[in-house]
Amino acid sequence: MDDEAFAELVAPHRGELLLHCYRMLGSRADAEDALQETLLAAWRGIGGFEGRSSLRTWLYRIATNRCLNARRRVPPAPAPPFTPPAPTRLGEVTWLQPFPDELLAAVPDDAPGPEARYQMREAVELAFVASLQRMPPRQAATLILRDVLGYPTDQTASLLDLTPTVVKGLLQRARAALATPASAASRPADPELPARFAAAFTARDLDGLLALLTDDAWLSMPPAPHEYQGRKAIGAFLAASETWRDDLALRLSPTSVNTQPAYACFLDDAPAGLMVLTVRGDRLAALTRFLPMVVP
16 A cells, blocks of 8 residues: 555544544643554554454554553653742643644544543543543553543453453543543633633733632643642742733733633743633633643
C-alpha cells in the first residue's frame, strides 16, 4: 500500500485517535507525538492486518500501547514563570495541556460504543483528563476503552492483552478514583458567569472576581506545580502575577477548550497565557492558568 492510499484509509480515524492519546497522556504535544508513532507503526504493519477486528479497533490497540509506553516516562521538573506566593499544595499533573474545541470537530459523533458511560463533554474536561493522569497507566487505559469508548469487557481485555477478570478489577478501581463525573462541576447554571469573570478580570477588580468563586475553588498553573485553594490564596496569587500590573494593558479573548469556557490573555497585545474556567452552578470551582505557548 502506498503512502497516499494509507493516508486516505486512516484519515477518518485521525481525530479520535488524537483525542484518545490526549486522554491517555494529558498533553496535546505528547498526544500528537503518540499519534505520529501510531500511524508509523500502522503503516509498517498494515500488510499483516488480517481484518479480525475493525481497522478502527486495530488502530486503537496500537495507539493505546504507544501511550502506555509514553506514560512510563518521567516528565521534566517544571519551573514557575515567576516567583509566586507559597502554594496550598504542589500538584502532580504538571504536564497537563488544554485541548482546543476546534479539534473535537474531527471526532465522529458515533465514536463511543453502546456501553460508554461518559458523553464527549464529560470525557474531555480538564478535571476528567487530570484524574486519568493520576491513575496507573493500565487502569486509565481500561477506563477509557471501557467507559469512554464503550468497548465491551472482552474486547477491552483483548486490546490490553489482559484477562476479563483483570479488566473488571482495573475498571472497578478506576471508577472509584473518579469521585464525581467531570460534568457535575462544569455545567453552568448561569450562562453569563464567564462574561462576568472576564469583566472583573479585565478591570482588575480582585474583590469582584473572588466573589465569583466557590469557597473551595482551586487555581492551578501547569506546568508549574503550584496550586492554590480558597479566595484568599487565589487572590494572593493573582495580585502577585504580571497580569495584575496596572501599567500593562490587559485584554481577554474568549475561546473554548476541553468543552469549557476559556480566555486567552494578552498584556500590551503580547500573549500572556490562557485561563480555563470550571463552572459549578453559579460559581467558578476552578481556574486553570496555562502559559502563553498553549494559547489557541
